[in-house]
Every structure is written in structure tokens, then in C-alpha cells.
Amino acid sequence: MSIKNICCLGAGYVGGPTCSVIALKCPEIKVTVADLSKDRIAQWNSEKLPIYEPGLDDVVRKCRGKNLFFSNNIEESILEADLIFISVNTPTKINGNGKGRAADLKYVEGAARIIADVAQNNKIVVEKSTVPVRAAESIANILIANQKPGVTYQILSNPEFLAEGTAVNDLLNADRVLIGGENTEAGREAVEKLCSIYEHWLPRKNIVTMNTWSSELSKLAANAMLAQRISSINSLSAVCEATGADVSEVARAVGLDSRIGSKFLQASVGFGGSCFQKDILNLVYICECLNLPEVAAYWQQVIDMNEYQKHRFTTKIIESCFNTLSGKKICILGFAFKKNTGDTRESPAIHVAKTLLDEGASIKIYDPKVDKEQIDEDLTNPYVCENPENYRKRISIYTDPYTASKDCHAIVVCTEWDEFVDLDYKKIYGNMMKPAYIFDGRKILDHQALINIGYHVQTIGKRL
Ligand SMILES: NC(=O)c1ccc[n+]([C@@H]2O[C@H](COP(=O)([O-])OP(=O)(O)OC[C@H]3O[C@@H](n4cnc5c(N)ncnc54)[C@H](O)[C@@H]3O)[C@@H](O)[C@H]2O)c1
Numbered sequence: 001m002s003i004k005n006i007c008c009l010g011a012g013y014v015g016g017p018t019c020s021v022i023a024l025k026c027p028e029i030k031v032t033v034a035d036l037s038k039d040r041i042a043q044w045n046s047e048k049l050p051i052y053e054p055g056l057d058d059v060v061r062k063c064r065g066k067n068l069f070f071s072n073n074i075e076e077s078i079l080e081a082d083l084i085f086i087s088v089n090t091p092t093k094i095n096g097n098g099k100g101r102a103a104d105l106k107y108v109e110g111a112a113r114i115i116a117d118v119a120q121n122n123k124i125v126v127e128k129s130t131v132p133v134r135a136a137e138s139i140a141n142i143l144i145a146n147q148k149p150g151v152t153y154q155i156l157s158n159p160e161f162l163a164e165g166t167a168v169n170d171l172l173n174a175d176r177v178l179i180g181g182e183n184t185e186a187g188r189e190a191v192e193k194l195c196s197i198y199e200h201w202l203p204r205k206n207i208v209t210m211n212t213w214s215s216e217l218s219k220l221a222a223n224a225m226l227a228q229r230i231s232s233i234n235s236l237s238a239v240c241e242a243t244g245a246d247v248s249e250v251a252r253a254v255g256l257d258s259r260i261g262s263k264f265l266q267a268s269v270g271f272g273g274s275c276f277q278k279d280i281l282n283l284v285y286i287c288e289c290l291n292l293p294e295v296a297a298y299w300q301q302v303i304d305m306n307e308y309q310k311h312r313f314t315t316k317i318i319e320s321c322f323n324t325l326s327g328k329k330i331c332i333l334g335f336a337f338k339k340n341t342g343d344t345r346e347s348p349a350i351h352v353a354k355t356l357l358d359e360g361a362s363i364k365i366y367d368p369k370v371d372k373e374q375i376d377e378d379l380t381n382p383y384v385c386e387n388p389e390n391y392r393k394r395i396s397i398y399t400d401p402y403t404a405s406k407d408c409h410a411i412v413v414c415t416e417w418d419e420f421v422d423l424d425y426k427k428i429y430g431n432m433m434k435p436a437y438i439f440d441g442r443k444i445l446d447h448q449a450l451i452n453i454g455y456h457v458q459t460i461g462k463r464l
């Protein structure tokens with residue numbers, strides 16, 4: 001029997017867009033995205049979705065209320081479903097064993113327990129969250145230990161590779177879909193059923209099936225290798241600054257080798273986002289637990305290089321501004337971890353803002369998609385600052401870049417939003433303190449044009 005009813009536990013950056021695209025491409029399947037959070041579900045059911053993703057509004061508008069539903073009724077959604085995606089968050093543990101490195105599987109476990117409690121008939125349970133290798137075994141253990149008579153489960157691994165800011169396009173045109181399952185008749189049958197969903201819009205050759213543990217590890221490996229490229233080019237950006245080479249030219253030359261390729265070689269203030277750091281730390285932890293310390297140290301270096309890059313960038317700002325920021329006003333352009341998203345998780349802008357605040361500066365922030373409340377939460381939570389009021393009185397948030405930069409000593413570009421490229425930098429210069437500095441952490445501006453206006457310009461991987 002083919003899949004008629006899908007439920008997804010977790011209406012976040014993955015569950016929401018993934019299920020919206022499934023609903024769009026599989027009109028005969030009822031798709032319900034269920035979440036514990038009342039606020040999040042209310043937003044999914046409103047005109048303003050909880051996440052900003054280009055193209056997502058259209059997809060949701062086409063399907064919502066027809067075959068796509070967002071609900072807090074988790075039990076009912078599970079009861080009705082033939083196939084259940086677990087798409088809950090798997091953050092880095094903040095307490096206990098593996099603190100600061102291991103993935104916290106409490107939400108995955110919670111989801112498995114609800115399924116075990118509620119299920120009355122056979123279910124295919126699909127691990128979509130990014131998890132440590134062999135997590136599917138833990139899910140299976142919970143389900144089997146609580147199994148009701150006549151109910152059977154198949155657990156599949158189906159990691160998600162979408163990137164924020166391009167999620168809809170990534171889902172519609174996925175390079176590959178991975179599906180890991182058991183090599184038994186029932187396992188292969190479950191894999192086929194999941195394949196048939198993706199085959200509504202992707203060619204079969206893009207759907208790769210493998211054993212469950214390979215599928216789980218491939219997700220961590222893909223993120224580790226993508227982040228490794230960024231850390232590699234960022235490490236070379238330091239060499240460029242010290243020698244007079246230009247990292248964009250080096251990246252172009254290296255990327256033209258078809259064995260290397262040109263993607264993910266953009267030097268920057270450092271990578272951010274909810275995945276790279278978390279997933280590499282998870283990989284490092286797994287390697288340590290497997291008694292592979294050399295492998296753990298190898299991947300840890302990708303994170304260390306990212307920290308070094310963020311630190312190098314903020315040090316450059318402080319040193320350029322006569323080694324003191326006390327009483328100075330600095331404008332931060334961009335707070336999201338990359339363009340075309342409002343997500344700020346692990347954004348390098350948080351590191352930049354914190355360092356500038358700790359140096360005594362006042363900061364004026366503009367980002368086209370990040371809410372004021374989010375910035376306040378990011379900069380005043382206990383992991384970032386000890387005295388929120390001391391920070392708050394020196395943070396202001398603006399809805400346009402011209403007011404944000406007025407009377408500032410420096411502008412720091414933290415996110416590569418397209419609109420920052422075409423600002424009227426002459427007008428901005430006129431309203432800034434002199435000497436006026438620009439620190440381009442994303443290498444998106446026309447540096448020579450800025451120098452001609454009168455700015456002091458610094459960027460990554462190039463001496464100006
Ligand atoms: N964000 C990305 O771009 C991305 C891409 C690929 C993979 N991933 C992985 O996908 C997973 C989800 O990431 P995300 O960014 O969507 O997280 P998120 O925090 O945006 O969303 C997770 C949602 O799960 C909900 N939730 C937690 N426990 C639940 C339960 N028992 N039942 C129902 N809902 C529950 C939370 O309330 C939250 O709304 C993570 O493992 C992440 O590593 C993320």
C-alpha cells in the first residue's frame with residue numbers, strides 16, 4: 001500500500017519547508033506538520049510564516065488547508081499517519097556527559113516516546129533530524145520496548161541537506177536524497193515507500209539508498225567537509241593578508257581545478273548557522289568515544305580555525321580604531337548568519353557584536369529580516385553576557401541602513417545581503433564620524449570605490 005498520510009514532528013526550518021514541498025508535489029498525500037509550540041503552529045497558520053525562506057510563502061499558500069496542515073495535535077497526527085518524519089531539533093548538549101559537544105537527543109527521544117504511546121497500527125518512522133551514528137537504534141529500542149500487539153515499526157534514516165536561504169530550491173532540485181534502512185524484506189519495502197514520495201519530483205538516480213549507519217554518518221561527513229573548505233580558505237585568507245596575495249584570486253585559481261570545484265571557497269568572517277558547528281562537534285565527540293583521538297583532533301581544527309577567523313576579524317576592527325572602541329559608535333550591517341534568512345543561530349555577527357560591546361562601543365544594527373526581539377535575545381542571554389542592562393543601553397536596532405550608520409565611527413558588514421552592495425556609500429560617508437571605517441567581513445563591497453570616497457577599508461584576505 002502506498003503512503004496516504006504523512007506526519008512530521010517538528011515545524012522548524014526543516015520540517016516546515018520539507019513538508020510544504022512534499023505537499024506541493026504529492027497532492028494525493030495528506031501532510032500534517034505537528035509541533036509542541038503553540039506559537040510556531042499559529043505562525044505557520046498565519047499570513048506571516050515563522051521563518052523567512054524565498055519562495056516558501058507561495059508553496060504554503062498553494063497547499064495549506066488542502067493537503068498541508070499545521071497542528072498542535074501531535075497524537076492525532078501520529079494516529080492518522082502511515083509515515084512519520086522526526087524533524088525535531090538536536091542541539092549541542094549544554095549539561096552533563098558530552099556537554100558542549102555531543103548532540104542532545106532528548107527531543108528525538110521525546111518524539112519516539114510519543115509515537116510509541118500513540119501508535120495503533122504499523123508506522124514507518126523516518127529520522128530526518130541530524131543525529132549521531134546509530135541513533136536509529138535508540139529510536140528502535142524505545143519503540144520496540146513499548147510496542148503494542150499488532151503494531152510494527154520500520155526506522156529509516158533520511159537526513160536533510162537543504163541550506164537556509166535556498167531551502168525551497170534545494171528541496172525541489174536536490175542533488176541527492178539519502179535513504180538508509182534495514183536490509184530485510186520489510187526494511188527494503190519501507191525504503192521503497194519513502195523513495196516513491198521523492199520520485200514524485202526527483203529522478204530515481206538522485207535517490208541513493210544505503211545502510212542506516214552510512215546514511216547517518218554521511219550527513220555529518222557532508223557538513224564537516226563543507227565547513228572544512230570554508231576553514232581551509234579562511235586559513236589561507238590570513239596568509240594572504242600577511243603577504244599581499246588576494247584570497248579571492250587564490251580561491252578562483254584553486255576552484256578552477258575540477259577535482260576541487262569552486263563552491264564553498266568564499267572566505268568570510270567565519271561560518272555560522274545552526275548546523276556546521278553543532279554537527280562537527282558531534283562528530284568530534286563520536287570520534288573521541290570511539291577512541292579515535294587523532295580523527296577527533298583533525299575535525300576539531302575546523303571549528304578552531306573558525307573561532308580564529310572571527311577573532312582575527314574583530315581584532316582588526318579594534319586595532320584599526322586606535323585600539324580603543326570606548327565611547328565609539330559602530331554600525332553592524334547584517335545580523336543573520338547568511339543572506340536570505342532571518343536565522344541568527346551561531347551567527348558570526350553575535351561574536352562581532354559581543355566583542356565590540358565588551359570593548360566599550362555602542363552598536364547600531366540593521367538587518368532586513370531579523371526581528372529586534374531576536375537580536376535582543378541573542379545579545380543578552382546568559383551565554384553571551386553577564387549584565388544584560390549594560391549591553392542593552394548600548395545596542396540600538398534600526399529599520400534602515402542610513403539611520404543605523406549615522407554618526408558612526410565604523411561600519412562592519414557581517415552578512416552578505418545583496419542590498420548592502422548598492423547602498424549610497426557617499427551619502428553614508430557624509431553622515432559618519434571621520435576618519436570613517438568600513439570592515440567588510442563578507443567581501444561584497446567595491447573596495448576601491450569606497451577608498452575613493454574617503455573611507456578606510458579593511459576586508460578579509462586582501463591588503464588594501
Ligand atoms: N536548519 C537547517 O537548515 C537544517 C538543515 C538540515 C538538517 N537540519 C537538522 O534538522 C533538525 C531540525 O532542525 P531545525 O533547524 O528545523 O530545528 P528547529 O529548532 O527550527 O525546529 C525543531 C522543532 O521541533 C519541535 N519539537 C521538539 N520536540 C518535539 C516533539 N516531541 N514533537 C513535536 N515537535 C517537537 C520544536 O518545538 C521546534 O519547533 C536538526 O537535527 C538539524 O540539525 C537542519
Ligand SMILES: O=c1ccn([C@@H]2O[C@H](COP(=O)(O)OP(=O)(O)O[C@H]3O[C@H](CO)[C@@H](O)[C@H](O)[C@H]3O)[C@@H](O)[C@H]2O)c(=O)[nH]1
Nearest residue numbers: 160161162163164230264265266268271272273275337338
Ligand atoms: O563559501 C562559503 C560558504 C558558506 N559560508 C558560510 O557558512 C555558513 C553556512 O552556510 P550554508 O552552508 O550555505 O547554510 P546552512 O543553512 O548552514 O546549510 C548547511 O547546513 C545544513 C544543515 O545541516 C545542511 O543541510 C546544508 O547542506 C549545509 O550547506 C554561513 O554562515 C555562510 O555565510 C562561507 O563563509 N563561505
